[in-house]
Amino acid sequence: MDAMEAIRQTFFEECAEQLVEVETGLLAFQDGEADDETIDGVFRGVHSIKGGAGAFHLDALVAFAHAFETVLDELRSKRIEPDETFVRLTLRSADALSDLVAAARDGETADTAKSDALLAELEAVTGSADEKAEADEDGFAFQPVTVDVSTLFGAEAGETTYTIAFRPHDKLYARANDSMTFLRELSTMGEMQVTCDTEALPLLADIDPEAAYFGFVVTLTGTLEAEDIRAVFEFVEDDCELQIDAASTDDADASFEMELATPDEADLLVLQAMLDGTDQDEEAIEATDEHASFADTEGVGAGDPDTAPESALESDPAQSGISRSSGSEAGKREPEPSRQQDPEPAKDPSVSTPAGGKKEAGKPTKAAAGQTIRVDLDRVDRLIDLVGELVIHQVMLSQRAVEAGLTRTCDVATGFEELEQLTRELQDSVMAIRAQPVKSVFQRLPRLVREVAEIAGKRVRLVTQGEWTEVDKTIIEKLSDPLTHMIRNAIDHGLETPEDRVVAGKPEEGTVRVSAGQRSGRIVIEIGDDGAGIKRDKVRDIAIEKGLVSPAAKLTDDEIDNLIFMPGFSTASGVSELSGRGVGMDVVRQSIQSLGGRVTITSEPGKGSKFTMSLPLTLAVLDGMIVTAGDETIVVPLSMIVETMRPKATEVRRFGGEARLINVRDRFLPLIDVGLLLGYRDRPGDPTAGVVILVEMENGDRAALLVDGIQGQRQVVIKSTETNYGMIPGVGGATILGDGRVALILDVDRLVTCSREAGHSLDPATLQAAE
Amino acid sequence: MPDTLTQSADQNEPRAGGALQEFVAFRIGAQEFCVDIMSVREIRGFSPATPIPHAPSFVHGFINLRGTVLPIVDLAQRLGFAPIEPTERSVTIVALAHGVVFGLLVDGVSDILTVDESALQPPPDITGEVARRFISEVMSIDGRMLSVIDVDHVMPQLAGAA
Numbered sequence: 001m002d003a004m005e006a007i008r009q010t011f012f013e014e015c016a017e018q019l020v021e022v023e024t025g026l027l028a029f030q031d032g033e034a035d036d037e038t039i040d041g042v043f044r045g046v047h048s049i050k051g052g053a054g055a056f057h058l059d060a061l062v063a064f065a066h067a068f069e070t071v072l073d074e075l076r077s078k079r080i081e082p083d084e085t086f087v088r089l090t091l092r093s094a095d096a097l098s099d100l101v102a103a104a105r106d107g108e109t110a111d112t113a114k115s116d117a118l119l120a121e122l123e124a125v126t127g128s129a130d131e132k133a134e135a136d137e138d139g140f141a142f143q144p145v146t147v148d149v150s151t152l153f154g155a156e157a158g159e160t161t162y163t164i165a166f167r168p169h170d171k172l173y174a175r176a177n178d179s180m181t182f183l184r185e186l187s188t189m190g191e192m193q194v195t196c197d198t199e200a201l202p203l204l205a206d207i208d209p210e211a212a213y214f215g216f217v218v219t220l221t222g223t224l225e226a227e228d229i230r231a232v233f234e235f236v237e238d239d240c241e242l243q244i245d246a247a248s249t250d251d252a253d254a255s256f257e258m259e260l261a262t263p264d265e266a267d268l269l270v271l272q273a274m275l276d277g278t279d280q281d282e283e284a285i286e287a288t289d290e291h292a293s294f295a296d297t298e299g300v301g302a303g304d305p306d307t308a309p310e311s312a313l314e315s316d317p318a319q320s321g322i323s324r325s326s327g328s329e330a331g332k333r334e335p336e337p338s339r340q341q342d343p344e345p346a347k348d349p350s351v352s353t354p355a356g357g358k359k360e361a362g363k364p365t366k367a368a369a370g371q372t373i374r375v376d377l378d379r380v381d382r383l384i385d386l387v388g389e390l391v392i393h394q395v396m397l398s399q400r401a402v403e404a405g406l407t408r409t410c411d412v413a414t415g416f417e418e419l420e421q422l423t424r425e426l427q428d429s430v431m432a433i434r435a436q437p438v439k440s441v442f443q444r445l446p447r448l449v450r451e452v453a454e455i456a457g458k459r460v461r462l463v464t465q466g467e468w469t470e471v472d473k474t475i476i477e478k479l480s481d482p483l484t485h486m487i488r489n490a491i492d493h494g495l496e497t498p499e500d501r502v503v504a505g506k507p508e509e510g511t512v513r514v515s516a517g518q519r520s521g522r523i524v525i526e527i528g529d530d531g532a533g534i535k536r537d538k539v540r541d542i543a544i545e546k547g548l549v550s551p552a553a554k555l556t557d558d559e560i561d562n563l564i565f566m567p568g569f570s571t572a573s574g575v576s577e578l579s580g581r582g583v584g585m586d587v588v589r590q591s592i593q594s595l596g597g598r599v600t601i602t603s604e605p606g607k608g609s610k611f612t613m614s615l616p617l618t619l620a621v622l623d624g625m626i627v628t629a630g631d632e633t634i635v636v637p638l639s640m641i642v643e644t645m646r647p648k649a650t651e652v653r654r655f656g657g658e659a660r661l662i663n664v665r666d667r668f669l670p671l672i673d674v675g676l677l678l679g680y681r682d683r684p685g686d687p688t689a690g691v692v693i694l695v696e697m698e699n700g701d702r703a704a705l706l707v708d709g710i711q712g713q714r715q716v717v718i719k720s721t722e723t724n725y726g727m728i729p730g731v732g733g734a735t736i737l738g739d740g741r742v743a744l745i746l747d748v749d750r751l752v753t754c755s756r757e758a759g760h761s762l763d764p765a766t767l768q769a770a771e
Numbered sequence: 772m773p774d775t776l777t778q779s780a781d782q783n784e785p786r787a788g789g790a791l792q793e794f795v796a797f798r799i800g801a802q803e804f805c806v807d808i809m810s811v812r813e814i815r816g817f818s819p820a821t822p823i824p825h826a827p828s829f830v831h832g833f834i835n836l837r838g839t840v841l842p843i844v845d846l847a848q849r850l851g852f853a854p855i856e857p858t859e860r861s862v863t864i865v866a867l868a869h870g871v872v873f874g875l876l877v878d879g880v881s882d883i884l885t886v887d888e889s890a891l892q893p894p895p896d897i898t899g900e901v902a903r904r905f906i907s908e909v910m911s912i913d914g915r916m917l918s919v920i921d922v923d924h925v926m927p928q929l930a931g932a933a
Contacts, residue, residue, distance in 0.1 A: 386838065632821060679822070719839070719840045720840070723840075724842055724871050725823070728823060728824055728825060730824060730825075734821075734840045741834075744821065744824070
């Protein structure tokens with residue numbers, strides 16, 4: 001069962017890959033950049049999903065994929081002109097397919113309403129195309145590899161199921177024909193299933209090597225006429241018994257079971273040999289060339305065009321029923337039952353094999369596009385930790401060497417320099433392991449844009465840039481939500497309706513531009529639209545109305561724009577399905593700040609708005625300002641710092657009993673004595689002797705932190721204090737400094753909150769008592 | 772075997788078959804203590820720690836143990852004695868309990884003892900003594916008295932979890 005589960009998992013992993021390829025291909029189509037190769041790729045993707053889905057009896061998925069595939073086939077054979085409607089239909093179908101896959105993966109029942117509607121649309125497209133489509137094949141015989149499709153689709157698509165009884169006479173083989181030739185030909189015409197009738201097979205001793213003993217019963221479903229079938233046998237009609245009956249489509253025989261067994265390379269080889277009639281098969285059959293060995297040659301399931309009637313096919317009485325569905329096979333990528341023929345004859349007489357579209361089988365689709373391995377994240381993190389340690393020790397060692405009186409020019413010192421370079425490089429490389437291109441987030445956007453645009457009734461074109469920019473995996477994972485929200489906002493609030501756009505002299509279709517790039521050690525993601533821009537009077541009015549700003553406040557344009565990040569602010573006059581749930585941009589801002597990032601907005605009336613997110617490249621490392629407070633060294637996250645200053649005595653005012661305020665350009669901010677608050681000092685420090693660091697918190701409030709001095713800026717490796725200790729109020733983590741000592745990293749938000757609460761609540765004594 | 776079982780069953784915690792246990796013995800002031808060797812990860816010299824804000828007084832601070840931020844408990848203070856004055860002979864015992872690693876600052880490690888469990892006895896019930904909370908057993912070896920520290924209860928958040 002585990003093996004089955006593993007195969008299933010592989011199937012869904014591959015599905016995900018296929019879906020990406022399908023969508024990428026379709027998008028290329030939309031942009032008019034598609035060539036035949038692209039269409040084939042899309043087709044293969046859908047086909048593979050269908051094939052695998054059939055093996056797992058995911059009927060809804062199979063049904064949909066089949067319809068989708070049929071439409072794509074029409075496109076590929078150039079029977080459909082890909083106009084805009086068509087491209088949109090395929091894109092939506094890809095979305096629906098992805099939903100169905102997700103539903104199947106999670107074992108949920110898919111919401112079929114959407115897919116059913118699409119199904120009808122897809123079938124409408126197929127119906128209008130040439131009915132004869134199926135018959136005219138070109139080696140690309142992409143027919144379903146799967147179960148029950150005929151029963152699901154046969155009737156609607158105007159398909160018929162035929163039962164063909166075919167029994168070759170000795171003469172047929174004597175005239176250098178082979179049954180396989182006909183079966184293969186039939187397989188190109190529709191959904192096929194073959195049973196080998198071995199009734200007439202005598203005992204081994206009585207076998208006449210030149211006689212024909214086998215008959216075949218073929219069930220064939222497709223849009224074809226009995227005449228088409230008869231035509232296949234045109235030249236051998238006299239050398240065989242042939243009976244063609246049109247059967248009803250819901251014939252129970254039309255469906256067959258696919259059993260999963262362990263894929264076996266050897267079997268695969270034999271199967272391919274059989275199907276392709278390549279040189280391989282001659283080798284494979286060679287062993288069976290002698291009569292004596294016939295009875296032992298088990299598992300060679302079907303005949304071969306190039307071998308005489310005494311081919312392996314007849315050698316194995318037990319291999320009585322060979323089911324075979326037609327259709328081609330997209331190489332070895334499918335986790336489907338194509339390799340499942342088991343050499344033990346008694347075990348599974350019913351086997352499904354894909355018929356060989358040689359072109360496909362021979363071509364390793366999508367050859368290694370960059371080799372990857374999957375590694376447990378913990379291992380990577382451990383490696384990162386160790387390298388961090390190495391860096392620290394290397395620094396310590398160099399310092400000791402200098403202390404020991406080594407000159408900078410001596411060999412040892414040069415060696416240290418080289419070592420330093422190496423360790424830095426090592427650290428960068430190790431960090432790069434965790435980095436991933438933002439593509440994984442970006443590739444979900446086209447779908448989002450499509451859906452949002454549809455609901456909002458707007459026409460949107462998405463342009464993405466810099467999708468290969470690499471960021472830490474954790475950040476990528478957390479990037480998705482804020483990005484989704486911002487794009488929704490851009491479409492829902494930013495872009496105008498097509499009519500308004502025309503009035504404003506812009507193209508009907510709005511553009512949302514998402515770009516990623518690295519700037520000075522951070523990743524910057526911009527989401528821009530070419531909409532109306534922020535309506536500042538409206539924003540200001542709402543903010544005043546909601547009591548977020550005082551009516552008297554004089555605000556700059558920039559400040560007004562940033563009002564949209566205030567908690568509880570929502571400009572949507574009506575609550576739409578998309579945005580305006582009251583959790584607007586403030587949530588976005590918070591989630592970005594929790595990643596150590598910032599988000600800003602720039603807007604130009606009539607021309608559009610642009611959100612700019614700036615994020616650290618990794619969460620394992622933080623840009624920090626190293627400061628001292630009391631006798632201790634502390635790290636303040638650089639992303640929080642607005643500016644630093646040396647206060648004058650006149651700027652600091654007492655406020656109430658203990659609290660002090662600092663006047664920064666006529667704004668009074670609370671002055672937080674870090675050393676005192678963390679208990680590194682008993683008495684308040686002298687502000688004029690220290691440095692004030694102005695910080696901005698997640699809610700946009702500012703505060704002033706008083707520290708004794710600034711040592712400098714540095715990237716520090718973040719270590720958790722919670723694993724072995726627990727939460728420390730005002731401290732977000734710790735790091736290890738160059739001297740090997742632990743330094744705490746401030747959690748500025750928490751620190752400020754703490755300072756607001758009564759100082760006593762942080763008293764060690766109370767904590768101890770609570771314990 | 773049955774004999775051992777009856778013997779150990781009377782008062783001590785029942786343990787599988789009279790096995791020998793190993794303990795790391797150490798000093799705090801003049802008193803001797805020990806911990807089960809299975810919970811000891813390593814023993815290292817004293818290194819200065821970074822104080823932890825708002826921490827209980829017995830938490831000495833954080834040290835860097837090869838990249839891990841390791842909290843250090845001043846075991847003397849935890850047991851209600853005067854704080855340890857770190858000297859060159861002060862030692863940090865790195866212990867592991869419930870997946871949490873922490874250091875115990877003690878005055879010095881004396882030896883490793885192999886003790887038959889019959890030598891272990893429950894601590895006398897002296898209420899009001901802080902140390903009583905962390906001592907699971909006492910033992911008498913060659914006229915020395917050692918108290919077995921239950922590391923599970925040394926770290927406050929573990930005591931809550933357990």
